[in-house]
Amino acid sequence: MDDLIIIGAGPAGLTAAIYAARFKLKARVFEKLSFGGQILLSPSIENYPGFPEGISTFELIERFKKQVDNLGLEIENQDVLKIELENKFYNIKTESGNFQSKAVIIATGATPKRLGIKGEEEFTGKGVSYCGTCDGPLFKNKDITVVGGGDRALEDAIFLAGYAKTVYLIHRRNEFRASGILVDKTKGVPNIKFILDAVVEEINGDDRVEKVVIKNLKTVIKSEIYCQGVFIFVGIVPNTGFVKDILKIDEAGFIITDQQMHASKEGVFACGDCVRKSLYQVISACGEGATAADSAHKYLLKL
Template sequence: MTKQYDVVIIGAGPAGMTAALYASRANLSVVMLDRGIYGGQMNNTADIENFPGFKSVLGPDLSKDMYESSTQFGAEYAYGSVESIRDDGATKLVKTDMGDEFEAKVVIIGTGSEYKKLGVPGEEDFSGRGVSYCAVCDGAFFKGTDVVVVGGGDSAIEEGLYLTQLASKVTVIHRRDQLRAQKIIQDRAFANPKMEFVWNSNVTEVVGEGKVTGVKVNNNQTGEDSFIEAAGIFIYVGVKPMTAAFADLGILDEQGWIPTDDHMHTKVPGILAVGDVRKKDLRQITTAVGDGGVAGQQAYEYIQALND
């Protein structure tokens, strides 16, 4: 049986939950679909120190508070990984791997993104205990320590420069003999006395006892192995959007991100996108919440226009 709603929100992270709050408060029927527990990546963050109103808050606690807020006006929550969206013009049909079907006038995509992994021993074991994919999120925990940045693109070097404000030393490990970052960013990095570079090298293992103590490195030219001591490992080998289920809609760019206008609308009327899945520069809880608020209001205005 197909369940009918005004709005289906795919993803119950901070963007999706905020969209649910705004849309349901406008008296729209709303369901959030997620393949796991509400909160998304916030559940994997021990301490959040850059969300307004909190000096520090546990990620799971903030997730719970947001969920309770997002459902207070009647928004529902259901488990399921979305397999497809069919655009039927005035309505959209959303199908999940649970065999459920949802029909709605508006679909808001908030499935987020995930950091590409190195895939080496110790990376998963020490995630959140020294292994990080976000210097802005976690850099403050490594004040006065030596850290490692893995990667050579814009993100890696920009985040490395950010970390020099906090860490004693930042060692950049790159698999090639030159950086891929823009020249102006490279010039800043090479001029920074706190930054060191290890070229033609790959991290082969993250090492630690309870928390990270360093990384094993292999020189891909000489074959020589070495060990670099570090309290934190920041990995920047790419980010990928979780958008495979939406490939047939024609709303993705060549990298799989979803471009939108300032009102969160995609190329397809009635389909919006919010949070980390969007093509944008800063992916934080604060920006996700902003996207969600805009999308929730836009859902109401779009449906009002349909009814006129």
């Protein structure tokens, strides 16, 4: 029986692990892939305090991991499939077995949202991508489109412009959710062309992406852009399917917590991109990871 099982080793889970280890809890971290989470989809991070020049995401995550290692807490490769409440304890089911814990922190983050348009699934991996860092180098001197208007879309458009001949940035409005400083920076990149008030309706090609059909939402006029890549950054879907039967989640699947990160069952806490909140960033995921571990510690003291 563990005191605490932390599910997910992104920024939220890794921070919860640091705090749990310092509280000297008997804790484990379960991660289904490799540690680090979504931020590794981006090459660098510029808004994490303490790094005025920005820092490579690999380096930042390596530092998180080293801190966890130094405290002697191991990250186990486990894909959590279900959590069940059994006599005040939790039964965590993974592909390789069942694990019991007195408290649980869910830090399973989110995955990028799909557009749900014709050609998107067919051409994923054949020109359609959700990760600039991973696939950018494959598009040297090619024309590509980037879809989205938030920080992620603009950051990746700038990164991709370093490889591509032309980046067409397609956004459904003429204002951006992204921060003003990032919008200005993007406007200063000569090979990024803005196509605003427009949506991508279809992705076409033979074996690989060859063009996209876009629609101007004001004029309703359709046109085509010839491109070899389509990078989609239009939001996230929380990884919470495995808890939907035991926890309160909102209509989009985000876990509902209070300010101390308590979920709707005693002894279950949630943090990071899997919870309903207003800011989906590394800094907030870390803050919530720390709070969740503190709340779990206080809960365990009362048992």
